[in-house]
Structure formats: C-alpha cells, structure tokens
Amino acid sequence: MKTTTTLLLLVCFNVLSTFGQQKLELSLKKDTDKTTSEAEHVYVIQVKNVSNNSETIYLKANNTSCNQINISQVNLTQKLLQTNNLRIESNEITLKAKESYEFMVKISRPLNTRLNTWNCTEITASSKDMRLSSNSLIIKTFIPNPKDFN
Template identity: 30%
Template sequence: MITTVLFAQSGSCGSEITIDGSNEQKFTGAETSFVLQIKNTGNATDTYQLSADNFSDFNENPDGSSSKSNVLFTNRLENKTITLAPGESKEFYIKLNPRDLSQLDQWNGTKIIATSSTCPQSISQTIVYTYVPPKKTKGVGFNDFILDFKKIAASKTLYALNYQM
C-alpha cells in the first residue's frame, strides 16, 4: 500500500487516503480503476466528502516527461460520502476514462480529496497517474495474431473430433 502525506489535521479531525497497489496504471482501452482506502485518524466519528479532479500542478510525470500536455480524464467515484468511526477504514474505488481517445502517449494525473464534514479545513489527498500509451505498431512481438489463417490454410492436415454419447 502507498500512503499519502496527511494534510491539515485539526484537533479531533483527520484522515488518511492510501492506494491499494501502485499509484500508476496504463490505460488499456478499458476503464482504469484504482482501489483506495480512507481511514479516520481523528478521535471522533466523522463523515468525509470524496471528490476527484484532473491535476497537473506537478513538474513532471512518473516517467520524467513534462506534465504540461497531460490529458483530461472523466472520473467516477464509487462513494462520494463515507462515515467512519475513529480508527476505522473503508475501501472505495475511482474509475477513470480519457475524454479524448485520440490523445496518445500522454499521462493523466487525478487528485482524490477527502474533506472532513466536522472540520472542513481537515483535508487529505492523493494523486493517481494513468498513462495512455501510443498505438501499437507492427514489429517483433506486436500485433502477432494467435489465429493466423494464412498459416492454418497452408497446413494440409485436417483434424476431426469424434464425440460419442
């Protein structure tokens, strides 16, 4: 688990967001999702408002490239409000999709924020990164189809399955 830095902990309020696994994923053409966990680090029951937004206020992406041309993603949070007793944790999911599928070989940064309802100044946050790779090109190991009908047609052997009941 990756733990984020805790921001603005105030008196009886506090929270921590962690990511189950890596904070980086590659977009594979299907929805990208991250499993996160929020923990109440305060000493009273609290309700947290969860939100997420595109984020590019960092100098460079995980691979060292500039974040200036990062792509925008839409996001869906599984839960937008979570109530936790002191010390209690709960998992939640964020699902991400690029807004423009033509922008390839780019990164997205999405910031997930938890704001305490009891102490609105008490906020915890983390950032997840998604890489949209370039299109695959023909070459060694790329786009080599499992069923190559030209190779199959060249074979003169015919196999039959005799199934009896």
C-alpha cells in the same frame, strides 16, 4: 515575564499540533491490473478516520496538473465507487472514530483522447465542514499510442 512567555509558547504549540495533524489518511490498497493501453483503470483506495470522533467524509477525485511532466496533459473521467461497483452517493461517507473504508476510483479516457499524453488525478478526503483533511494521492496515467505496441 519568562514564565508567561514559555506558557504562551506551550499553549500555542499544543493548539498547532492539535489542528496541524491530519485526522484522515488515504492509502492505495490495490493498483490497477490493466495495461496502459486499456481505456479504463480501477484503483482501490482506503480512507481512515484517525480522529476520536465520527465524521462525515467528502471524497474527491479530480484532474490536476502533473508536476515535472512537460508533455501534453489531458483530462480523464473519474468515478468514485463502492467496492460493489455502486456509485458513492454525493461522494460522502460517514466513518466512526478509527474506522477505515475502502472504495474504488475508476479512471476512464473518453473516445478521441489525444494519444501520447499524460493525466494526473488527485484523490482527497475532507470532513464536510473542511475541519479535517487527508493527504492527497496522485495517480499518473499515460495514454499511449496503440500503434507503438506492434
């Protein structure tokens, strides 16, 4: 009985460790080099397929709630771009095992966006069938009042 229980626990642990690992990794490669008063910011992000298989990856950048920020929050516009500034078709890429890919996230504020507010953009990657997922990156953006710079 003790041997069966131990064997069952080992099998469960192996299954959980196999499925519990992130097989996609996101990292910030280059921060924006514009001031906060600019209406548009570009970030370079890297996604890495750390699995042993080729995978079709779905990239997302969406507005999300900013935790621990009590001031007003606004929605901004996000675009996923290749490093040559072309749009990523269907937000999908295919990565071989252990392959990395750099892309850009352009965050823009529409005209008449409320000033002195915040936005949080969450960037994620997942396999098309949702078997694999990445860590998420949160980019916090402050929309200042330009009058405060004079």
